[in-house]
Ligand SMILES: Nc1ncnc2c1ncn2[C@@H]1O[C@H](COP(=O)(O)OP(=O)(O)O)[C@@H](O)[C@H]1O
């Protein structure tokens with residue numbers, strides 16, 4: 001998807017780190033690496049092809065900090081990733097003050113480098129069609145997360161002639177996506193997790209289950225205990241990588257706010273939070289929204305969606321909006337027949353009941369979450385990018 005190429009200029013960087021940077025950039029189809037010593041540093045000011053710089057800084061050696069400062073005025077459009085021997089607050093602060101946008105510890109770790117490159121490349125416009133990540137979450141099971149995640153994925157795939165969608169089953173203990181789509185995946189998210197930093201785009205596809213209609217499924221683990229080995233950062237990496245490679249990445253989240261769920265919600269550009277118009281569902285929704293506010297998720301990112309609208313409930317839609325003091329972004333009608341038929345036949349609702357109201361409501365929801373967000377999306381939690389660990 002990245003059509004533009006650009007060069008990374010890397011200063012005084014050990015061979016191992018240099019190779020890693022080259023590999024990560026190649027995975028992102030992003031041109032080559034130019035390695036310069038301090039003596040050659042000035043070449044960066046005349047090298048127009050360079051789009052980002054990696055500059056090492058050390059206590060007691062001002063060359064790195066001085067260079068970052070010079071780049072801030074000489075090449076203001078070029079983001080700088082500073083690297084240092086340790087993550088001491090003082091070093092990080094100096095890097096930030098000088099003008100660096102990221103700080104990474106040497107030797108570089110692909111777990112940190114990959115996402116940092118993604119963020120930096122995005123700021124310089126090297127992704128011509130940035131992917132979008134949509135997380136579907138409800139604090140309680142049974143409200144329709146899997147139904148909505150699965151069908152939203154197909155609705156998004158239909159929004160463009162060649163939109164490609166990744167559908168991730170993050171319910172690591174007994175996910176239902178494979179049941180809803182009647183698939184027997186050869187690989188699961190644990191296979192992807194083990195290899196995420198070495199797979200190129202084509203290899204990554206072989207670890208997903210290709211469903212017709214341009215939807216690729218990243219399946220839940222085969223054994224429940226495998227899922228417990230998936231850490232938050234690992235999950236964040238997978239979702240960021242899929243978001244980079246696909247036009248849309250839809251994630252069916254676990255119903256607990258553990259570190260995996262938070263990693264997905266942080267990464268997501270849009271969150272679909274489901275509720276019913278029943279008191280228990282609304283109470284847990286309120287708690288979820290309070291937490292999202294504490295995490296500084298922008299209001300635009302959070303979409304309250306009432307599922308099974310029209311079934312018997314305790315509140316009306318306007319009661320709910322009053323209680324929450326925010327609008328409901330969408331409603332999905334109660335349609336037992338279409339949802340059960342689709343799941344039983346392992347097909348999306350749009351294929352089983354294309355003329356149903358729920359099918360068109362899902363299409364509308366796809367358009368709602370697809371809209372260009374004003375927040376920039378992705379990795380916007382309180383956890384600062386500098387003090388992430
Ligand atoms: N809009 C709807 N109308 C009728 N039934 C629905 C609707 N959405 C979901 N369901 C049903 O509700 C049940 C729970 O849905 P599911 O997607 O498995 O929820 P979750 O993943 O949140 O546990 C399923 O039986 C599903 O068919």
Ligand SMILES: [Mg+2]
Pocket residue numbers: 145146147171176
């Ligand atoms: Mg489910």
